[in-house]
Amino acid sequence: MDEEYDVIVLGTGLKECILSGLLSVDGLKVLHMDRNEYYGGASSSLNLTQLWKRFKGDDKPLEHLGSSRDFNVDMIPKFMMANGGLVRVLIHTDVTKYLNFKAVDGSFVYNKGKIYKVPATDVEALKSSLMGLFEKRRARKFFIFVQDYEPNDPKSHEGLDLNQVTARQLISKYGLEDDTIDFIGHALALHLDDNYLDEPAKEFVERMKLYAESLARFQGGSPYIYPLYGLGELPQAFARLSAVYGGTYMLNKPECKVEFDGDGKAIGVTSEGETAKCKKVVCDPSYLPDKVRKVGKVARAICIMSHPIPDTNDSHSAQVILPQKQLGRKSDMYLFCCSYAHNVAPKGKYIAFVTSEAETDQPEVELKPGIDLLGPVDEIFYDIYDRFEPTNDHQADGCFISKSYDATTHFETTVQDVIEMYSKITGKALDLSVDLSAASAATEE
Secondary structure (H helix, E strand, O other): OOEEEEEEOOOOHHHHHHHHHHHHHHHOOOEEEEOOOOOHHOEEEOOOOHHHHHHOOOOOOHHHHOOOOHEEEOOHHHHOOOOOOHHHHHHHOOOOHOEEEEEOOOEEEEOOEEEEEOOOOOOHHHOOOOOOHHHHHHHHHHHHHHHHOOOOOOHHOOOOOOOOOOOOHHHHHHOOHHHHHHHOOOOOOOOOHHHHHHOEHHHHHHHHHHHHHHHHHOOOOHHHHEEEEOOOOOHHHHHHHHOOOOOEOOOOOOOOEEEEOOOOEEEEEEEEEEEEEEEEEEEEEEHHHEEEEEEEEEEEEEEEEEOOOOOOOOOOOEEEEEOOOOOOOOEEEEEEEEEEHHHHOOOOOEEEEEEEEEEOOHHHHEEEEOOOOOOOOEEEEEEEEEEEEEOHHHHHHHHHEEOOOOOEEOOOOHHHHHHHHHHHHHHOOOOOOHHHHHHOEEOOO
16 A cells, blocks of 8 residues: 555545545545445434444334335435535536435424424515514515625615625614514524624525525425435445546545654554555544544434424425524524435335434433424434534644534535635635536426
8 A cells, every 4th residue: 555645535424525526526646445334424324224223222123114225314414405515516526427316395494383484585475474464575575685686786785785784784674573584594594593693794695595596496395405315325426436536435444543744744544554645634523533622512313204294284305494592592403304205215204303403411302392393203213422623733734624514404514614624625715616507306206
């Protein structure tokens, strides 16, 4: 193994696989290793037997749930915004040819104890039962402003400079109520907390536009798409892509110890007594635990059900966001549901996740508001995992470490981390101006 690589990537999680693909396409020589015998790291996809073994400690799932191999349960389930960053990255690397997407049926928000479809346009605002008559009209005016807003056309700015005006000031101009602000900020613009209200409104408006444009793209009930057979398809698609560009993948490589020179700079990776040399190392937090710190933890419940989430118009796939204020929490809660319609479960079965940034050590109690919305479940697994962020100086040690996956059920934060890491590794910005029509999604049943 005397070969020298530009980059060695450790772990085949989603972020690492995307970066490995991007770097290979850029012409870098990449070696990609994983200590596990399966793809995906923390973001792997499990069949029923594996799920049982991981959370129940034995591998004897109940017969009545169906065939184990018909389950593809993603451990980090996230939907993709149809026009969002991840889809752009997939098109940029041309990995879309290995994947089949299908539109997600529904996007919902929790308000005062009930589930509502998220209204994203002026037309939907008028129809929405989320708001009273007068509020609908105010929201409609605001949505029209957002739809018409073009950064390069001052006429569409209504005299407002969105680099100066805060989101709070913009919203107050339209006189919207707190509950309306809550669903717009968290379920449409997908902000994780309310800090955005005191920041320049430009990003807030751009996020709303992304949602509306993604929604319009496939004429479905949501702005989201998801691969058939789930996200487990992504790492494998990137492995195929990497091979086309001369990259090398190796699974089942124990230890994967990063080697450093006298100045503390990464110079290679040793596994099974052999060292591969490299200039840079890219990995998830588990490969360099002394260069990361714990920043939080995620509580999650994984449920197998025989019906869709109630009050979601029988959606076979759906996201429900429960804004923190509605629950008196510091962070939002997310429901994710997918089913046999996306080939992630046997016919008639649904997989639902309830996730949130953990504020206690009791996921059963903490996630109850979300679990109560699911109706009867056939089986439920609880789990809590730590979130890490890098603390190292990548310029000094040549190590580029991804952040752990958060509780969100959409990809916006994940892809942000990937794009920032790409710039640090290569010293250049990632060009994501692509032809979006290159990724199509089936909407029919």
